[in-house]
Amino acid sequence: MKILFVNHTASLTGAPISCLNIMTRLGNGFLPIFATKEEGPVTDKLKELGIKYHTIEDKGLLGFQYIANFIKIIKSEKIDILHLNTLTPFCKYAGIAGVLLKIPVVWFVRENPMISRSKRLRFWLKMLSSKIIFVDRDTKEKLLPENRSDVEVIYNGVDTETFKPFKSTFLFEKFNIASTKKLIGYIGLITKRKGLDYLIKALPLINERNENFNVIIIGGHKTSEEAYFLEIKKLIKKLKLESEVYFTGELTDIEFPLNSLDIVVLPSLEERCSRSLLESLACGKAVIATRVGGTPEIIDDGVNGILVEPMNENQISDAVLRLLSDYELRQEMGMRGRKNVEQYFDIRNNITKMIELYLRLNNQSGSLR
Numbered sequence: 001m002k003i004l005f006v007n008h009t010a011s012l013t014g015a016p017i018s019c020l021n022i023m024t025r026l027g028n029g030f031l032p033i034f035a036t037k038e039e040g041p042v043t044d045k046l047k048e049l050g051i052k053y054h055t056i057e058d059k060g061l062l063g064f065q066y067i068a069n070f071i072k073i074i075k076s077e078k079i080d081i082l083h084l085n086t087l088t089p090f091c092k093y094a095g096i097a098g099v100l101l102k103i104p105v106v107w108f109v110r111e112n113p114m115i116s117r118s119k120r121l122r123f124w125l126k127m128l129s130s131k132i133i134f135v136d137r138d139t140k141e142k143l144l145p146e147n148r149s150d151v152e153v154i155y156n157g158v159d160t161e162t163f164k165p166f167k168s169t170f171l172f173e174k175f176n177i178a179s180t181k182k183l184i185g186y187i188g189l190i191t192k193r194k195g196l197d198y199l200i201k202a203l204p205l206i207n208e209r210n211e212n213f214n215v216i217i218i219g220g221h222k223t224s225e226e227a228y229f230l231e232i233k234k235l236i237k238k239l240k241l242e243s244e245v246y247f248t249g250e251l252t253d254i255e256f257p258l259n260s261l262d263i264v265v266l267p268s269l270e271e272r273c274s275r276s277l278l279e280s281l282a283c284g285k286a287v288i289a290t291r292v293g294g295t296p297e298i299i300d301d302g303v304n305g306i307l308v309e310p311m312n313e314n315q316i317s318d319a320v321l322r323l324l325s326d327y328e329l330r331q332e333m334g335m336r337g338r339k340n341v342e343q344y345f346d347i348r349n350n351i352t353k354m355i356e357l358y359l360r361l362n363n364q365s366g367s368l369r
Contacts, residue, residue, distance in 0.1 A: 001029060001030050001031070001080045001081065001358060001359075001362055002030075002031045002033065002077060002078055002079050002080050002081075003026075003030060003031070003032050003033070003079070003080065003081045003082075003083055003358060004033050004034075004035055004073065004074065004077065004079045004081070004082050004083065004094070005019050005022070005023055005032055005033070005034050005035070005083045005085060006034075006035045006036070006070075006082065006083065006084050006085060006090070006091050006094040007019050007034070007035075007036050007042075007085040007086055007091075008036065008037055008086055008088045008090035008091065009036065009037065009038060009040065009042075010036045010037075010038050010039060010040030010041065010042040010043045011040050011041060011042070011222075012040070012041040012042065012250070012252070013189060014110070014156075014274075014275045014276075015085055015086050015108075015110055016040075016042045016085075017042075017275060018085070018108075018110070018135075018156055018275065019034075019042075019083075019085045020042055020045060020046075021157065021159070021347060021350075021351075022083075022350075022351065022354055023046075023051060024049060024051075025347065025351045026351070026354075026355065027355075030355075030358070032051055033051070033052050033053065033054070033073075033077055033079070034046055034051065034052070034053035034054070035053065035054045035055075035056060035070070035073060035094065036053065036054075036055055036056070037055065037056060037057060037090055038055060038057070039055060043055070052077075054069075054073050056069045056070070056073075063089065063092075063093045066090065066093035066094075067093050067096050067097050067100075070093060070094045070096075070097035070098075071097045071100065071101060074097055074098065074101050074103065075101070079103060080103060080104075080362055080365070081103060081104050081105075081106065081358055081361060081362060081365075082094060082095065082097075082098040082103060082104065082105045082106065083106050083108070084105060084106065084107040084108060085108050085110075086108065086110065086111065087107070087108075087109045087110070087111045087117070087118055087121050087125065088111075088117070088121075089117075089121070091107065092121060092124045092128070095107065095124065095128035095129070096124075096128065098128070099127075099128050102365075103365065104130040104131070104361040104362065104364070104365050105128050105129050105130050105131075106129070106130065106131045106133060106357065106358075106361065107125055107128065107129040107131070107132050107133070108133045108134075108135065109125070109132065109133065109134050109135070109139055109140075109143065110134075110135045110139070110156075110272050110273065111139075111272070112139075112270050112272070112293070113138075113139045113142040113143035114142060118143060119143075122143060122144070125143075125144075126144070129150060130150065130361055130365075131150055131151075131152065131357060131361060132144070132148070132150055132151045132152070133152055133153070133154050133357075134151070134152070134153050134154075135153070135154065135155055135156055135272055135273040135294065136153065136155065136272050136273045136293065136294025136297050137153055137294070137297055138272075138293050138294045138296075138297065139272055139293070139294065140153055152357075154350060154353050154354070155273050155297075155298075155344065155345055155350070156273045156275055156278060156345065156350070157278075157345055157346060157347035157348070157349060157350025157351065158275070158278040158279055158282045158341060158345055158346070158347055159282075159347045160282050160341060160342055160346050160347070162255055163255050163258070163278075163279045163282035163283050164255075164282060164283060164284075164338075165259065165283055165284035165334070165338065166255075166259050167259065168255075168256050168257070168258075168259035168260045169260060170256040170257050170259070170260045171183060171185075171216050171246075171248075171257050171260035171261070172260060174248070174257075175214075175216075175246045177214055177246075180212065181212060181213060181214050182212055182213040182214075182262045182263070182324055183213065183214055183215075183216055183260055183261045183262050183263075184213055184214070184215045184216070184261070184262065184263045184264075184265060184320060185215070185216045185217075185218055185257070185258070185260075185261035185263070185264050185265070186199055186215070186216070186217045186218065186219070186264075186265055186266070186267070187218045187219060187254065187258065187264060187266070187276040187279070187280065188218075188219045188266070188268075188274075188276045189219050189220065189221060189222065189225070190217065190219055190220065190221035190225060190228065190229050190232060191221065191222070191225045191228060192225070192228045192269070193268065193269050193270045194266075194267070194268050194269070195267035195268050195269045195290065195310060195311065196217070196232055196267065197231070197232060197235060198267045198310075198311055198312065198313045198316060199215070199265050199267045199313075199316060200215075200232060200235050200236060200239065200241070200245070201235070201239075201313035202313040202314075202316040202317040202320065203215065203239065203241055203244065203245070203317075204239055204241075205313065205314065205317035206317045206320050206321055206324075207244075209321055210321060210324050210325070212324075213244075213324065214244055214245070214246060215241075215244060215245045215246070216245075216246050216248065216257070216260075216261065217245065217246065217247045217248065218248045218251060218254065218257055218258075219248070219249075219250060219251075220249050220250030254279060255279070255283065258279060258280060258283050258285065259283050261280075261285055262285075262286070262323075262324075262330065263285070263286050263287075263288065263320060263323050263324070263330065264276075264277075264280040264285045264286070264287045264288070265287075265288045265289075265316060265320065266280075266287065266288070266289040266290065266295075267288075267289075267290055267308075267310070267316060268289070268290050268292055268293075268295070268310070269290070269292065269310050269311065270292055270293055271289075271290070271292050271293040271294065271295050272293050272294045273294045273297075273298070274289075274294070274295060274298070277289055277295065277298055277299070278298065278341060278345050280337075281298070281304065281305070281334075281337035281338060281340065281341045281345075282337075282338060282341045282342075282345075283334075283338075284334035284335060284337065284338045285334050285337070286305070286306075286323050286329070286330040286331075286333045286334050286337075287299065287304075287305040287306070287333070287337060288305065288306045288307075288308060288316065288319045288320065288323070289305060289306075289307060289308075290307070290308055290309065290310040291307045291308065291309055291310070292310050295307070298340075298345070300340075303333070303336055304333055304336040304337040304339075304340050305333055305337060306319045306322070306323070306333075
């Protein structure tokens with residue numbers, strides 16, 4: 001079965017990583033092919049793996065060139081199913097091509113349902129999809145609250161063999177940090193919606209009661225977020241935190257720096273089914289995250305992590321201080337987080353559900369041809 005996976009970017013961020021995880025784990029009987037607007041880390045990885053991909057850069061008038069290019073790819077590659085990985089205009093054009101050629105369209109929704117783009121594309125989502133997959137219930141309830149037989153929730157999955165607890169000195173060695181220090185980490189793009197500034201604002205409050213820590217910011221930033229990145233750097237300087245906060249830039253093999261951390265803080269203003277959150281839990285880390293989007297579907301407050309309100313540095317500092325002072329609590333929350341991921345968010349369960357869906361749609365499509 002040939003499946004064309006469509007994602008508007010090839011960056012090494014949440015949605016493309018989720019797409020890559022599925023493509024590389026389907027197994028025998030499936031041939032994944034990728035389509036995107038640009039070259040990037042994901043296409044580099046596909047080259048290494050010998051997985052074919054297409055880049056489509058010419059939008060043309062009203063997207064007609066996109067549609068024509070997708071029709072050409074679907075026909076030449078003899079595609080059986082379209083997997084649209086993001087709720088974006090680029091995927092919409094692929095979906096139109098798929099419907100015109102009468103092949104099943106699986107459309108994933110992993111974006112903020114309240115932004116104007118999601119609302120604009122809701123019509124096309126309903127019109128073009130054979131199956132709509134949401135990565136959390138919150139997104140589904142806000143974007144398509146009505147009951148529909150073509151809608152399903154499938155959470156992101158994490159590789160629990162790669163992301164597992166083990167001892168790592170990666171960050172201590174990288175930044176020459178004393179082994180007695182506790183490490184608090186942020187993992188993700190440095191972008192305004194991730195709320196990193198609220199973690200930075202919490203640090204002076206934490207310092208008043210506990211100075212034995214450093215903060216590690218793991219992740220890069222896009223050119224479009226340069227102003228926010230500079231704002232973060234300026235805030236760190238203003239609060240005299242330059243000796244306490246370290247930036248790694250974009251990293252691969254995140255499991256090594258992740259396992260150097262004692263606490264992970266994800267202060268997002270908006271979030272769906274966070275990959276960084278799932279990976280942190282899989283590594284048995286004590287996690288503090290904001291009560292937004294799909295996060296409360298992953299974190300049971302006080303059980304496998306701590307939930308705080310968004311835009312609230314006081315709650316972040318209180319939660320960090322609580323965990324810094326209680327080793328047993330960190331261990332217990334980390335252990336429960338790991339068990340929760342193993343039970344509900346293991347990538348193997350995710351892939352099984354996707355394979356069953358592809359086979360079902362392909363069989364239904366075959367019976368109609």
